[in-house]
Every structure is written in C-alpha cells, then in structure tokens.
Amino acid sequence: MEAMKVTVKIIGPFIYEAGFSEKELEFQKPVKAGELPAYVNIPESRAKIITRNGRAVSPQEELKDGDRIVICPIYSGG
Amino acid sequence: MPMNGWTGNWLRINLTTGIVKKESFTEEFAQTWIGGRGFALKILWDELKPGIDALGPENKLVVAVGPIAGIPAPNTGKTVVAAKSPLTGGYGDGNLGTRVTVELRKAGYDALIIEGKAASPVYLNIHDDRVEILPAGEIWGKGTYETMDWLYKKYGKAAGILTIGQGGENKVLYAVIRSMEGRAGGRPGIGAVMGSKNLKAIVVKGSHEIPVADPPGMKKLGAEDLRKVGDIDKKTRWSVQGTTGVLSWCNEVAALPVRNMRKTFHPDAWKIDGERLNNARVATYGCPNCTMRCGIAIHDHEGHESELDYENIGMLGSNLEIFDLPQVASLNYLCDDFGLDTISAGGVLGFYADAIDRGAIEGNFKFGDAERAKELLRLTAYRKGVGDLLAQGSRLMAQKIGRGSLDYAIQVKGLECSAYNCKFIPGMALAFGTSPIGAHHKESWVIMFEITQTSRDSYGPEKAQKVIELQRIRGGIFEFIVSCRFPWIELGWDLQHYADYFNKITGLNWTLNDLLKVGDRLYALMKLFWLREFPDWDRKMDYPPPVWFDPANADKAGPIAGKVLEREKYEKMLDSFYELRGWDKRGIPTRKTALELGLGKEAAEVEKTAPLE
Numbered sequence: 001m002e003a004m005k006v007t008v009k010i011i012g013p014f015i016y017e018a019g020f021s022e023k024e025l026e027f028q029k030p031v032k033a034g035e036l037p038a039y040v041n042i043p044e045s046r047a048k049i050i051t052r053n054g055r056a057v058s059p060q061e062e063l064k065d066g067d068r069i070v071i072c073p074i075y076s077g078g
Numbered sequence: 079m080p081m082n083g084w085t086g087n088w089l090r091i092n093l094t095t096g097i098v099k100k101e102s103f104t105e106e107f108a109q110t111w112i113g114g115r116g117f118a119l120k121i122l123w124d125e126l127k128p129g130i131d132a133l134g135p136e137n138k139l140v141v142a143v144g145p146i147a148g149i150p151a152p153n154t155g156k157t158v159v160a161a162k163s164p165l166t167g168g169y170g171d172g173n174l175g176t177r178v179t180v181e182l183r184k185a186g187y188d189a190l191i192i193e194g195k196a197a198s199p200v201y202l203n204i205h206d207d208r209v210e211i212l213p214a215g216e217i218w219g220k221g222t223y224e225t226m227d228w229l230y231k232k233y234g235k236a237a238g239i240l241t242i243g244q245g246g247e248n249k250v251l252y253a254v255i256r257s258m259e260g261r262a263g264g265r266p267g268i269g270a271v272m273g274s275k276n277l278k279a280i281v282v283k284g285s286h287e288i289p290v291a292d293p294p295g296m297k298k299l300g301a302e303d304l305r306k307v308g309d310i311d312k313k314t315r316w317s318v319q320g321t322t323g324v325l326s327w328c329n330e331v332a333a334l335p336v337r338n339m340r341k342t343f344h345p346d347a348w349k350i351d352g353e354r355l356n357n358a359r360v361a362t363y364g365c366p367n368c369t370m371r372c373g374i375a376i377h378d379h380e381g382h383e384s385e386l387d388y389e390n391i392g393m394l395g396s397n398l399e400i401f402d403l404p405q406v407a408s409l410n411y412l413c414d415d416f417g418l419d420t421i422s423a424g425g426v427l428g429f430y431a432d433a434i435d436r437g438a439i440e441g442n443f444k445f446g447d448a449e450r451a452k453e454l455l456r457l458t459a460y461r462k463g464v465g466d467l468l469a470q471g472s473r474l475m476a477q478k479i480g481r482g483s484l485d486y487a488i489q490v491k492g493l494e495c496s497a498y499n500c501k502f503i504p505g506m507a508l509a510f511g512t513s514p515i516g517a518h519h520k521e522s523w524v525i526m527f528e529i530t531q532t533s534r535d536s537y538g539p540e541k542a543q544k545v546i547e548l549q550r551i552r553g554g555i556f557e558f559i560v561s562c563r564f565p566w567i568e569l570g571w572d573l574q575h576y577a578d579y580f581n582k583i584t585g586l587n588w589t590l591n592d593l594l595k596v597g598d599r600l601y602a603l604m605k606l607f608w609l610r611e612f613p614d615w616d617r618k619m620d621y622p623p624p625v626w627f628d629p630a631n632a633d634k635a636g637p638i639a640g641k642v643l644e645r646e647k648y649e650k651m652l653d654s655f656y657e658l659r660g661w662d663k664r665g666i667p668t669r670k671t672a673l674e675l676g677l678g679k680e681a682a683e684v685e686k687t688a689p690l691e
Binding site for chain 2: 012013016046049050051054056070072073074075076077
C-alpha cells in the first residue's frame with residue numbers, strides 16, 4: 001500500500017505518555033483505530049476514547065489517509 | 079436524636095426574629111431523603127408556599143450535607159446549598175467543596191435552614207450548640223476573597239466558611255455561594271437568596287465525632303481508599319490538567335461554546351487549553367478529603383491568583399472569543415470575587431454581544447473584548463447601568479429585549495447552559511433539557527458517551543436511557559450522599575465503593591440499586607416542585623434553546639457541517655425519556671409513578687392545583 005498519513009491529537013494527561021500533543025504519523029501498512037494508542041505509547045490498560053474527524057469510530061475500523069484521530073481519557077465534565 | 083450516619087439534627091435560624099432552634103428529624107426521614115439534595119428538596123417542598131417571591135423573606139436557604147459528607151474517604155468534601163431559585167422560579171440547588179461539610183457534621187448538624195430576613199447585614203457564627211447572629215457591617219460590600227480573609231483572621235483557617243460577594247448582596251439572579259479560594263456553588267441564584275436575607279457569611283466549627291456505625295472499619299477503609307484513589311491519580315496524572323482537557327476534546331468534536339454558541343470550534347482554542355493552563359500554574363487547590371485536586375490557579379492579567387476549570391474557561395473564554403488565558407483568568411477572578419456564577423456570566427455576556435451584533439439592542443460590547451467584559455461584570459455585580467439588565471440572566475434579558483432574541487438565549491428553564499454547544503448533540507441537548515434545575519452539566523454529562531459510543535445523528539431511546547442512567551448516579555447518588563463524582567468516572571473508581579461507604583457509615587445494608595431508587599424519588603419530586611410553581615406546565619420547559627434547531631445556525635464546515643437538531647426527532651426522544659421515567663407527555667410523574675416512589679402525600683398536595691395523570 002501507499003504510505004498513509006494520519007494526524008493524531010492527544011488530549012489531557014495522555015500528552016505526557018505520548019510525549020506530544022499533536023503529530024502527523026506515516027504508516028506503510030493498514031492500521032485500525034484501536035491499534036493507534038499503542039503506536040503513541042498510551043498503555044492498553046488506560047481507559048480511553050477515540051474519535052475520527054470529530055465522530056465516533058470503532059476500534060476495528062481501519063484508518064484512512066488524511067484522518068484526524070483524537071485520543072482522549074475519560075472525563076465527566078468540567 | 080443521633081443515629082448512625084446522621085447527627086439526627088438540623089439547625090433552624092430565623093433571621094427576622096433571631097430565634098435559633100435545634101430540631102431533630104426521624105430515622106424514617108433520613109432513610110427516605112438521605113441528605114444533601116434529598117434533605118434540601120424535601121425541606122423546601124414541605125416548608126415553602128408555592129408562588130412566593132424567591133428573593134423575599136418567605137424563601138428559605140438550606141445548607142445540607144449527606145451521610146458520607148465529611149467522612150475521611152475519597153472526595154467527600156461537598157455540601158449542597160438550595161432554595162427556590164430567583165433565576166428559574168423552580169427548585170434550585172448546587173454543590174460546592176467546603177470545610178463547612180466537615181465542620182457542620184462535627185458541630186452536630188446535617189443541615190441548616192435559614193429563614194426570614196435580618197434587619198441589617200449579619201453573618202452566622204456556629205460553634206457546636208453556640209449560634210451567634212453577628213453584625214456584618216465590616217464585610218458587607220466586600221468581595222468574597224476579602225471577606226474570607228477577614229473571617230479567617232477571626233476564626234482561623236480551619237473554620238468552615240460560606241460567603242457571598244457583591245453579586246449576592248445586590249441580588250444578581252445568578253449569584254453563587256463561595257468557599258475556600260475558588261469553590262462556588264448554587265448556580266440558580268442561591269447566593270442572591272442568601273443576599274436577600276442580609277446574610278453575608280456562615281462560619282461553622284465543630285468539635286464532636288461524626289456518628290458512624292463502624293468507626294474503626296470506616297476509618298481503615300477510608301484511609302486505604304484515599305491512598306488508592308490518590309495513587310491512581312498520580313499514576314494517570316489526571317490532576318495535571320484536571321478538567322481542562324475537556325476543552326481540547328470539545329474543540330475536536332465540534333462541541334465547544336464559541337461566540338454565544340454560534341460556532342462549535344475555533345483555531346485559537348489551543349491558547350486557552352489545559353496544557354497552557356498547566357504551564358502557567360502557580361498553585362493547586364482542592365476540596366476537603368480530595369485526592370485529585372482540580373483547582374489549577376494561574377496569575378490573571380492583573381496579577382491575582384485565579385483558579386480555573388473547564389467550565390470557566392469555556393464560557394468566559396471561547397464563548398466570548400477571548401483566547402488570552404490571563405484575561406480569561408481575570409474574568410474568572412472577578413466572577414469569583416463578586417460571587418457570580420462563571421457559567422451564567424459567560425452565557426449572559428455572550429448573549430449580550432450576540433444581541434448587539436444582530437441589532438436587537440444597542441450597546442457597547444463585542445466578542446473578544448476582554449477589558450469591556452471586565453467592566454460589564456463590575457456593572458453587573460453592582461447592578462449599575464446596563465449591569466442591571468445583565469444581572470437578570472439571559473432569559474429575562476431576552477424577554478425585555480424582544481426581537482426574537484429569546485431564540486438565541488442559551489438557557490433552559492432560565493439557567494444558562496454549561497460549556498457544551500449541543501446544536502448537533504441530541505442526547506446532551508436532552509440532558510440539558512431535562513436537568514431538574516435548568517441546563518446544568520452536573521446532572522447528566524452524556525456527551526462523551528454519545529459522541530464516542532453512538533451515532534451522533536441518532537435520537538434513539540438508548541440516548542434517553544443513558545441520560546437517565548447518569549441522572550440517577552450524578553444528580554441522584556452523588557448529590558444526596560454527598561460526594562464528588564470525579565473518582566468514579568475519571569479514575570474508574572467503582573460505584574459500589576459508595577454503597578460500601580454508605581453501609582459502613584449508616585450500619586444499613588443497602589444495595590446500589592436501593593440508592594439509585596432514591597435518585598428517582600428526588601427527580602420526581604423536583605418535577606412536582608416545578609409543577610406546584612407552574613400549574614400550567616408544558617413540555618416546552620424541557621426544550622433546549624431554539625437556535626439549536628435553526629438550520630441557519632448550522633456550522634458551515636467541520637465535523638457537523640450543515641447539521642442541527644431536528645424538532646420532531648427531539649420530541650420522540652423526549653417521549654422516550656418521559657416513558658422510561660414513568661412521566662406523562664407533559665413531563666410530569668404520573669400518579670402511579672409518584673405512588674411507587676413513595677410520593678403519595680406530595681402528589682395529593684400538587685393535585686389541588688394541577689391534576690396528575
């Protein structure tokens with residue numbers, strides 16, 4: 001496959017696990033949404049939610065070139 | 079009469095007559111209403127006549143704690159303040175972290191009932207059985223920070239203190255009650271009710287043990303769990319940004335309040351996000367027994383320490399298009415010092431700028447103008463000039479301004495919406511619509527579930543179901559036991575722990591489900607309270623702001639471009655909500671539901687003026 005570029009936005013304390021808050025990542029193979037946290041050093045044990053382009057995405061869905069993925073811890077409001 | 083889990087007493091203070099009475103309540107009362115919101119609601123239901131002026135001496139201010147409140151266990155430092163709301167006309171309450179929680183229980187009370195009106199400004203000094211009503215001439219007219227300092231010098235920093243600022247004194251309809259640096263509670267104008275009684279502050283100190291069924295067991299469990307929750311917080315680093323990570327998330331998913339909620343995201347939002355806030359941090363504050371302190375203080379534009387969380391930044395920052403963090407902190411500091419609710423203040427200023435923009439009213443304020451926003455807050459706190467209009471909240475302002483402006487007053491039942499732009503988030507719009515005190519995020523924050531676990535376009539019953547599930551826990555359990563919800567969701571601390579604490583403290587053997595059912599009783603009685611005040615109640619009172627249904631208000635780009643709420647589908651979702659709750663099509667509990675929840679007497683009373691189905 002051709003290289004796929006995905007922008008990853010990290011929210012809240014996950015920034016300190018990933019070491020960045022926003023970055024463009026390039027992949028040479030298909031990647032599912034649920035696999036992405038491991039690529040950015042966010043442990044599987046941490047509860048998290050993921051959105052793609054501002055909408056819900058299932059962990060099984062494959063990412064597409066140009067996607068903007070947000071990885072966020074669980075919140076209950078301000 | 080003391081009973082395990084409750085002191086068995088409340089204190090009734092009549093400010094008109096100066097008479098103070100210690101009164102006991104029964105075990106049955108305690109186990110039916112538990113505490114906090116439950117106590118406050120039942121007391122106000124029993125003692126207020128419908129139709130009274132919320133700012134008149136007939137209204138009562140209730141301060142209530144719950145059986146878990148003040149016990150050393152994770153995040154148990156909260157107190158509920160309640161009254162008939164001058165902003166909404168219905169039941170109003172709020173909670174805040176305060177040392178009063180601990181001290182009131184140690185003084186031997188589970189609640190204060192404050193009646194009447196003092197002839198001149200006073201404050202209360204409660205130390206166990208000694209209760210003094212003292213002149214407040216030296217602190218009346220002062221901000222909350224100066225007032226707290228004055229009281230700290232007199233009574234020590236360990237005293238529990240609740241106070242109002244100039245906003246409450248001048249009866250700004252969204253004035254709050256303040257405590258401990260940045261803590262505030264009572265969004266629907268409970269601070270204005272306190273001000274209407276000429277009551278500036280309440281000081282509480284206690285020296286008794288809080289009654290607990292199993293003292294060594296609870297001490298051990300509480301200490302262990304405080305350590306465990308603290309360890310989870312340290313490991314996950316939740317407190318590093320506290321609640322403010324929510325801002326970046328809302329911006330990413332098109333839910334941020336921007337420009338009186340006309341827009342849902344902004345490219346400059348990063349300038350006021352949790353990362354920037356943490357980098358500017360000068361101090362951290364929390365409530366008693368807190369293991370995950372969320373109050374992040376920075377220096378504001380003028381150099382004051384100002385404690386921020388997401389709601390403040392969302393409503394006083396992005397909603398006003400002010401993307402300068404020290405300036406947002408200045409607005410927050412002024413609100414805190416004047417004792418104004420930051421959410422409603424941001425909603426009111428946003429509405430005012432929008433109304434000027436649209437030519438509905440002439441005025442001098444534009445989005446992004448932080449200096450003018452500060453001036454407007456000062457005018458509001460003293461009700462001077464245009465501040466007298468701004469002091470009334472966006473619904474009353476819109477009714478006065480006219481020209482269709484009520485459509486874009488971002489409020490439900492008169493209470494301004496918290497910092498979530500729901501123009502295309504149907505479930506969260508339902509949560510705002512059905513919140514029992516007006517639009518408030520504390521009842522059912524369904525937004526994250528909705529956006530990540532469901533289709534945003536859906537109006538299905540699963541959303542109504544989830545709104546209710548969260549109401550039962552957040553607006554139910556956490557409001558009546560009384561405790562902070564953060565360990566539960568943010569750190570995954572199982573809800574069962576709270577049932578365990580409840581049982582260890584009270585000696586009862588209740589299940590989580592038993593506690594949830596109390597929440598249902600409270601939601602039904604809160605609705606009956608509204609019905610008693612508004613016998614011609616209509617389901618329209620449970621609608622979110624009309625502008626969220628307006629196609630002309632849809633985003634032009636981004637994740638929800640072209641989308642707004644759909645009226646017919648919202649109505650169906652509202653029907654599902656009512657059906658699941660056992661309420662009729664007006665949104666009122668049926669007679670059968672009221673009876674099942676043990677509200678037969680209350681239902682019979684309300685039926686004198688408004689029949690139930």
